[in-house]
Amino acid sequence: MSVQFFPLTIRDIQRQTDDAIAITFDVAEDLRPVFNYKQGQYLTIRLDVDGVSHRRNYSLCSSPYWDEPLTIAVKKVGDGVVSSWLLHNAKPGDVIEAYPPMGNFTKELRPDQARHYVLFGGGSGITPLYSILKSILRVEPDSVVTLIYANRTRDAVIFRAELEALVNSHPGKLRLVHFVEEGAEGADRQGRMDEDMVAAVLNEWVPVLDTADFFVCGPTPMMDNVINVLHRKGVNDRHIHREYFTLDRNGMNPEMAADNTAATDDIVRRTVRIRLYGSEHSFDVDPDESILMAAQKADLDPPYACQIGACCTCRARLISGKVKMDEREALSDDEIAEGYILTCQSHPLTDDVVADYDQ
Numbered sequence: 001m002s003v004q005f006f007p008l009t010i011r012d013i014q015r016q017t018d019d020a021i022a023i024t025f026d027v028a029e030d031l032r033p034v035f036n037y038k039q040g041q042y043l044t045i046r047l048d049v050d051g052v053s054h055r056r057n058y059s060l061c062s063s064p065y066w067d068e069p070l071t072i073a074v075k076k077v078g079d080g081v082v083s084s085w086l087l088h089n090a091k092p093g094d095v096i097e098a099y100p101p102m103g104n105f106t107k108e109l110r111p112d113q114a115r116h117y118v119l120f121g122g123g124s125g126i127t128p129l130y131s132i133l134k135s136i137l138r139v140e141p142d143s144v145v146t147l148i149y150a151n152r153t154r155d156a157v158i159f160r161a162e163l164e165a166l167v168n169s170h171p172g173k174l175r176l177v178h179f180v181e182e183g184a185e186g187a188d189r190q191g192r193m194d195e196d197m198v199a200a201v202l203n204e205w206v207p208v209l210d211t212a213d214f215f216v217c218g219p220t221p222m223m224d225n226v227i228n229v230l231h232r233k234g235v236n237d238r239h240i241h242r243e244y245f246t247l248d249r250n251g252m253n254p255e256m257a258a259d260n261t262a263a264t265d266d267i268v269r270r271t272v273r274i275r276l277y278g279s280e281h282s283f284d285v286d287p288d289e290s291i292l293m294a295a296q297k298a299d300l301d302p303p304y305a306c307q308i309g310a311c312c313t314c315r316a317r318l319i320s321g322k323v324k325m326d327e328r329e330a331l332s333d334d335e336i337a338e339g340y341i342l343t344c345q346s347h348p349l350t351d352d353v354v355a356d357y358d359q
């Protein structure tokens with residue numbers, strides 16, 4: 001069945017920095033199985049502000065392996081309506097609607113595994129990494145985690161006290177390298193995380209790359225710098241896990257848009273069928289529309305959030321036909337092989353497209 005929204009009650013709000021908070025939720029007993037999650041996943045929340053409905057994705061910073069409530073972190077984003085509302089208006093007892101946790105920024109952990117996990121985080125990119133590192137420390141006692149965490153200033157560091165406490169309680173297992181752009185106080189390194197800096201950090205902290213897994217989350221330029229250096233050093237993409245909060249197509253690595261090969265002549269007005277919440281619907285998709293946009297125009301309400309190809313909330317399985325995806329970054333290779341598409345990025349190329357949101 002397609003994903004649907006469920007109510008979560010805010011239990012507590014902890015201020016992290018001037019512009020970031022952590023929100024913990026109570027999950028009703030009967031919804032606990034629905035809200036089981038993996039480290040690194042996110043919640044899509046739906047919020048009405050001034051009569052307008054908004055959806056946003058927020059990564060979970062709690063760990064499913066620790067006895068702690070479901071928690072997201074929210075950092076104010078420019079004029080962001082939802083982040084502003086949450087920072088200034090949300091309070092314990094409020095009920096917020098959320099889809100069950102989703103996302104592929106995760107890796108199966110095994111107690112018998114001994115890996116070096118290298119986490120590159122920038123700003124609020126720490127959120128899923130915090131969940132991931134806590135999970136590794138709990139599940140894989142023989143693995144080591146190095147967190148390389150970049151911020152503009154020391155005061156902008158989210159989870160600073162919590163991270164330092166974890167370093168102290170896990171000597172030799174968790175190493176923390178603080179990057180700060182402005183002011184040297186409290187920083188291990190000062191400056192921007194450009195490619196030279198990434199290479200220097202890897203040389204110093206990750207001399208052996210073969211047994212390492214890399215998780216990267218933060219501003220797109222920082223992520224591209226890290227990924228470019230890892231590629232140059234021969235790290236296989238299988239070991240580079242990335243989570244984009246935004247997608248800047250000009251800044252994307254070429255291979256991320258590799259399925260963007262269809263001739264634009266093939267993108268014409270076509271009728272598609274979708275399966276959604278147990279029913280089948282058909283509608284036309286114009287050349288300048290995605291399948292998701294056309295479904296919304298037809299008064300249907302498929303699951304979605306970012307609409308830029310950065311999450312996988314709008315995922316559906318292609319039962320027949322072919323589509324062109326503008327972006328596929330959020331889908332894993334396994335999902336692609338199984339026929340999943342991001343409907344907010346998909347344009348039908350054939351007349352027999354059937355996409356199933358219920359699988």
Ligand code: FES
Nearest residue numbers: 305307309314344
């Ligand atoms: S809604 Fe996020 S990828 Fe489509």
